[in-house]
Amino acid sequence: MKQAVCDGKSVESKSVQFRRWAGDNMSLIISVVVMVILIIGFQLVNPYFLQYQGIVSLVYAMSYFLIAACGLTFVIMMGSFDFSVVSVLKFSALICVTYIEQIGMWVVPVALLVSLLIGFINGIIFTKLKVPSFLVTLGISIVIDGVALYMSQGFLLMMNDEVFRSLSITFIGGLPSIFYWAIAVLIICTLITMITPFGRRILAIGGNPVAAAHSGINVSRTRVAVFMLCSFLAGLAGILYMAQWGGGSVAIGADMTLPLFASVVAGGTALSGGVGGPHRTILGVIIITWAQTGLMMMGFGQDIQVIVFGVIAITMSIVTTDRKRIKIIK
Amino acid sequence: MKNNVFRNVSSALVKWFKAYPVLLIFIVLFVGFSALFSDRFLTTLNIEAMLKQFVRLMLFAVGPSIVMTAGSLDLSFVGIWMLGGMLVWLLQPVVGPIAIIVYPILGILTGLMIGIIQAKARIPSFILTLSVMITYWGITALLSEGYARTIKGYEFLTAKLIPIIPTALLWAIPILAVAIFLMKRTVLGPYFYAIGVNEEGAHMAGIRVSRLKVLVFTLSGLFTGVSSIILFQHLGGSIPVELNLNEMNEPLVAIILGGTPLMGGTGGPQRTILGAITLTVLMRGLNVAMLPPIAIELLVGVMLIISIIVGSRSLNKAGTEVT
Numbered sequence: 001m002k003q004a005v006c007d008g009k010s011v012e013s014k015s016v017q018f019r020r021w022a023g024d025n026m027s028l029i030i031s032v033v034v035m036v037i038l039i040i041g042f043q044l045v046n047p048y049f050l051q052y053q054g055i056v057s058l059v060y061a062m063s064y065f066l067i068a069a070c071g072l073t074f075v076i077m078m079g080s081f082d083f084s085v086v087s088v089l090k091f092s093a094l095i096c097v098t099y100i101e102q103i104g105m106w107v108v109p110v111a112l113l114v115s116l117l118i119g120f121i122n123g124i125i126f127t128k129l130k131v132p133s134f135l136v137t138l139g140i141s142i143v144i145d146g147v148a149l150y151m152s153q154g155f156l157l158m159m160n161d162e163v164f165r166s167l168s169i170t171f172i173g174g175l176p177s178i179f180y181w182a183i184a185v186l187i188i189c190t191l192i193t194m195i196t197p198f199g200r201r202i203l204a205i206g207g208n209p210v211a212a213a214h215s216g217i218n219v220s221r222t223r224v225a226v227f228m229l230c231s232f233l234a235g236l237a238g239i240l241y242m243a244q245w246g247g248g249s250v251a252i253g254a255d256m257t258l259p260l261f262a263s264v265v266a267g268g269t270a271l272s273g274g275v276g277g278p279h280r281t282i283l284g285v286i287i288i289t290w291a292q293t294g295l296m297m298m299g300f301g302q303d304i305q306v307i308v309f310g311v312i313a314i315t316m317s318i319v320t321t322d323r324k325r326i327k328i329i330k
Numbered sequence: 331m332k333n334n335v336f337r338n339v340s341s342a343l344v345k346w347f348k349a350y351p352v353l354l355i356f357i358v359l360f361v362g363f364s365a366l367f368s369d370r371f372l373t374t375l376n377i378e379a380m381l382k383q384f385v386r387l388m389l390f391a392v393g394p395s396i397v398m399t400a401g402s403l404d405l406s407f408v409g410i411w412m413l414g415g416m417l418v419w420l421l422q423p424v425v426g427p428i429a430i431i432v433y434p435i436l437g438i439l440t441g442l443m444i445g446i447i448q449a450k451a452r453i454p455s456f457i458l459t460l461s462v463m464i465t466y467w468g469i470t471a472l473l474s475e476g477y478a479r480t481i482k483g484y485e486f487l488t489a490k491l492i493p494i495i496p497t498a499l500l501w502a503i504p505i506l507a508v509a510i511f512l513m514k515r516t517v518l519g520p521y522f523y524a525i526g527v528n529e530e531g532a533h534m535a536g537i538r539v540s541r542l543k544v545l546v547f548t549l550s551g552l553f554t555g556v557s558s559i560i561l562f563q564h565l566g567g568s569i570p571v572e573l574n575l576n577e578m579n580e581p582l583v584a585i586i587l588g589g590t591p592l593m594g595g596t597g598g599p600q601r602t603i604l605g606a607i608t609l610t611v612l613m614r615g616l617n618v619a620m621l622p623p624i625a626i627e628l629l630v631g632v633m634l635i636i637s638i639i640v641g642s643r644s645l646n647k648a649g650t651e652v653t
Contacts, residue, residue: 081457131638132592134456139638142579142631150624255573258464261457271453303471310465314458318451 027268042294063182064241071233079273080133087141092238115235123224158247168243189278206273262313263288270320356608363615387606389557391581393550395602401526401594402455407554409466415569437555445544480568498564509599526594
């Protein structure tokens, strides 16, 4: 029997093999093609796009976004959704700017701990009370936004703490340090997905939570851990964002949810869960942030960007979802 | 004998409150606020404001609450309201007052599009409709060139007829009646419930699930479109260009508070009326209590979480896998 299968494979012609490979990796092909088209297109429109200054501004736009997107990727890989990423990012940034004068660099661990706590609350409500994750996180994000608004009273807050800001804007080897933070986070997240049991568990839960539970995985604990990881990364992104810009108000990241989500699905992490990972999300982040920068360079406003991201989000969700596997969709 | 009657009545009451737990909350809130702020809560001014807010919640929530009985979510209503208004503003100088017809047409087309994508491509409805809503907001901002636009010529829609009662409420009654009729007196209601309870089972029982899902989103779009005709005038006749997520959250809270669970299977527009009244009383009461607006906004989030937790109690028993 085994022999027969092997024979069948060896008989398969090159073109059939290629077609099968293309069918399996449709989303990867699409993201790479879109990325290449974007680079060439923007380079033709604006020759400064890939020069040193252009690259530095791209790095600034991409790095904190990539860190937050990595966190969201884990949650989506698990088949859940986290609306509160942007709120946590904003909240941890506001903690930094509000308390930097009182407690100095201690704001960093405080902000990270608060983020972890929010993730823990998300996870506990989701797993113990069995409330769909996107609604838990939607409710939590409204609450966090309210607290953030109360903290800042709606003002634009500025900071000028040299030590804190050096977290993001120290130039090493011609690139700002936030770039290395982002790369480190990306590598760690990719390793978590690829080689640790934790990563396998996340993918297993995304594939089929019931089967995962039957094969001995503690589904609830893993889910809580993933929500905490996601919020932790969002909080880290917020800290680095604040260090990068040195100021902000409650309005920061107000419209980041859609681009974040779009970048995760554009990379090829399906909403149905069980596939993808941070190594794919980097493609999506490149597509989204470069599209954003490129559209801005060509003089298109935020409205056009929103439309483009919406279309990307819907199209890529359709492309990536594995329709054979899922039976019921809510 | 007397004792027996008393017991019967009390057991009937307990049964009723178990079926409609929100009623208890409503009574407590209403009595509490009336007692605490007797000079401000039960004034004609406040009652009129409450009715206005109730109409706003109800008109937004009627379409999505039908969708929720079938176990899906429709968040696109804010998008239809904004984009439709902007299209009316653009078309009105060209085709005259008939331009208002854009609202229902846009609603039906949007619902049809969402339904077909959801049935064929099978992506979760909440993220699909959220993306549609945000995309519509982008198109609205693009068309309006960044300014809130005022539409003139439809003031007669909400012109004052009866003191205290807003005219929009009179318009809302037939819209609600049609929605409740569809859910209660036609075969659609049981079909939607069946899909909400067990989609696979409904399919095996011979219900055309995909087709009905397209229908439920189209119906929702139609109701949102028709409601928006009244709503935009009710909300001051102008179309904003800033997306306010509270416009989306508050009707959602009203639906869930009313007793339509997220996974569907029961409830509908008739239950949402209760939820909308309760939420209105809560928000107006806090307003009368002079709480800062930020705190009220915060409480909407807390209410959303609590109502979801209470509303999804049944899921714990059923062993449904929640993502």
